[in-house]
Amino acid sequence: MPRIAFFSQSVRRTVGAAFIAAVGLGAPAAHAEDREILNVSYDIARELYAAINPAFIKAWDEKSGDTLEVKQSHAGSSKQARAILQGLKADLVTFNQVLDVDILAQRGFVAKDWQQALPNNASPYYSLPAFLVRGDNPKGIEDWDDLAREDVSIVFPNPKTSGNARYTYLAAYAYALDKFDGDDAQAQAFVKKILDNVVVFDTGGRGATTSFVERGLGDVLITFEAEVENIRAAEEDGAYARVVPPTSLLAEFPVAVVEKVAEDRGTTDVAKAYLEFLYTPEAQRIIASFNNRVQNPEVVQETADKFPQVDLYTVEDVFGGWAKAEETHFADGGTLDTILRN
Secondary structure, eight states, rough: OEEEEETHHHHHHHHHHHHHHOOOOSSSSSOEEEEEEEEEGGGGGHHHHHHHHHHHHHHHHHHHHHHHEEEEEEEEEHHHHHHTTTOOOOOOOOOOOOHHHHHHHHTSSOOOOOSSHHHHHHOOEEOOOOEEEEETTTTTOOOOOHHTTTTTTTEETTTTTTTHHHHHHHHHHHHHHTTTTTOHHHHHHHHHHHHHHHEEEEEEEEHHHHHHHOOOSSSSEEEHHHHHHHHHSSSTTSSSSEESEEEEEEEOOOOOEEEEEEEEEEEHHHHHHHHTTTTHHHHHHHHHHHOOOOOOOOHHHHHHHOOOOOOOOOHHHHHHHHHHHHHIIIISHHHHHHHHOO
């Protein structure tokens, strides 16, 4: 089964570094003014963008002299895409699933070629599904096989509403296809065991975190590695442990300007500059400080000791891309519904 190694993206990172050297925040404005943009993002990115915003505001002020306010909106990535289609005035999106940006592109809110607008398929950083376990890991959870055991209870969001959860579902499915030499029936049976062990399906990643940490549900929380580490850092030392399975799924975090809104609001220049800023060493260091894996080669080297090496499957290699994965697995009557129904 195809997979890629953690350090196999050097070419893409080099391209990204060259891009950043060529771009900036644009020419200074002719006169200062008050500006405002709305970043619509996935639900566990609140703290990350709250840290990025002041750095960008400072950089934008130095270039333009404008007084800028960056507002945030956070919920499940798919829910956010629907909200934009229903009228939420997002100048830009920072999502956790390519499919949710594609939906906006199909409806004319985002450029069709949005992935070519920025390096690394318009994904300034990435992560992977990992496990948060209690204390010193009393259930001995180390890999995807352990999640299928009858004595293990699991918390992660609903794949119907959460991009975070879709990565988890597809990571488990990819592991099973590898384990059973591509036998789809056995893969479905394996994933069913995992889903049967889920004690609550919250609508988004932060809700799942609340269920696991505050409500005390489950033996293991499956979420992005970044969220796992951020929880550990926020809680009492030794309360939780991180488990990064030997294989997981590449989780990209796509970003795009919502051109239909930004053009109407006159914010296209600021929105583009904001997304370009995410690739700068300054922003990449902030992103890495929140335990995301970044693209900038310099920052990758600086932070390499924070991240265990892991083999990463990709949605493209295993499932034929997000559009096909959506049709096969997540659409009404798809494989996910079949597994949950049986």
